[in-house]
Amino acid sequence: MKHQKLELRQWALSDSKELMRLCNVIDRRFLSDRLPNPYTEKDAKEWLKMVSKNEASTGIYRAILCEGALVGSISVERKGNEAEIGYMLLNEYANKGIATEAVKQICPIAFKILSLERITANVFQPNIASIRVLQKNGFRHESTMQNAVIKDGIKYDLLVYGLTINNI
Ligand SMILES: CC(C)(COP(=O)(O)OP(=O)(O)OC[C@H]1O[C@@H](n2cnc3c(N)ncnc32)[C@H](O)[C@@H]1OP(=O)(O)O)[C@@H](O)C(=O)NCCC(=O)NCCS
Numbered sequence: 001m002k003h004q005k006l007e008l009r010q011w012a013l014s015d016s017k018e019l020m021r022l023c024n025v026i027d028r029r030f031l032s033d034r035l036p037n038p039y040t041e042k043d044a045k046e047w048l049k050m051v052s053k054n055e056a057s058t059g060i061y062r063a064i065l066c067e068g069a070l071v072g073s074i075s076v077e078r079k080g081n082e083a084e085i086g087y088m089l090l091n092e093y094a095n096k097g098i099a100t101e102a103v104k105q106i107c108p109i110a111f112k113i114l115s116l117e118r119i120t121a122n123v124f125q126p127n128i129a130s131i132r133v134l135q136k137n138g139f140r141h142e143s144t145m146q147n148a149v150i151k152d153g154i155k156y157d158l159l160v161y162g163l164t165i166n167n168i
Contacts, residue, residue, distance in 0.1 A: 006101050008062035008074065011051050015063065016044040018070045026088045030124035033151065060110045064102050066093055074102045076110035076119055083116045087133075099133045107137065111165050118164045124149060125157040139163045 011019075023039035036043045051061040054077075064072035064087075072089035085106070089099050110116060121139055123130050139161040148158035 004066050004096065004098075006098055006105075007065045008102060008105050009065055010055065011048055011061055011063055013045070013048050013052065015070070016041050016048055019044040019048065019063075019073070022070065022073060022088075022090065025090065027091055029151075030127040030130065030156075031088065032149070056113050058114075060106060060113060062102075062106060064089065064098065066098060071098065072102065074099075074106050076106060076114065076116075078114055078116075083110065083114060083119050085110075085119050085121050087130075094129065099130075100136045103133055103137045107163060107168055111168065116165065118162050121161040121163075123159045123161060124151075125159055131159065131161075134161045134163075137163065138167050140167070 020039055020041050020043070023035060023044070026035075028035065028037065051059070055061055059075055059077040061075040061077075062073070063070050064074055071093045072087065074085070074087040076083055076085045085103065087099055087102060089102075107119060110119060119139075121130075121134050123134065125144070140163070141159060142162045143160045145158040145160065147155050149156045
């Protein structure tokens with residue numbers, strides 16, 4: 001990242017209001033419907049409790065801070081034998097390289113702490129910014145699941161990207 005200081009920090013239970021604000025303004029066009037909408041403070045508290053229980057055992061969960069402000073969220077979560085990366089950032093901070101840097105920082109931590117062999121990313125086909133973030137971090141396009149998602153009545157292909165421990 002060129003000009004601003006980026007930091008990943010662990011979530012605290014006291015982040016519920018900020019997390020709620022983030023999740024209610026985020027661009028959801030290419031996010032799965034698992035994220036409640038609207039996102040209530042109860043949703044935030046439940047998620048933060050799950051995070052404090054699972055941190056470093058089944059997942060690595062971080063708030064993205066830019067010059068001290070909470071601007072996004074990034075995680076790598078184990079799902080059975082798979083581990084999936086997910087991230088989101090406030091619109092006004094987009095295109096500054098922040099997500100690229102956040103992915104760069106979290107992957108080595110996740111590989112090490114969760115003892116992973118690979119990290120998977122599933123991206124809606126039109127989410128060019130996210131694809132660039134993955135490419136810039138060495139993720140490779142492995143397959144395309146055609147018509148895998150229907151969101152707001154629109155059908156999307158889902159692109160599967162992977163980063164193996166040998167490629168970091
Ligand atoms: C996707 C998202 C994480 C990107 O974060 P970001 O900090 O803006 O990403 P970066 O600035 O690190 O990199 C974005 C890259 O995409 C490029 N880009 C952005 N929009 C683009 C577009 N419409 N067409 C082509 N390239 C585009 C940028 O130029 C940059 O690439 P470059 O460095 O080669 O120039 C952010 O927009 C976001 O949170 N979106 C909403 C939630 C989401 O979709 N999450 C991902 C789910 S898989």
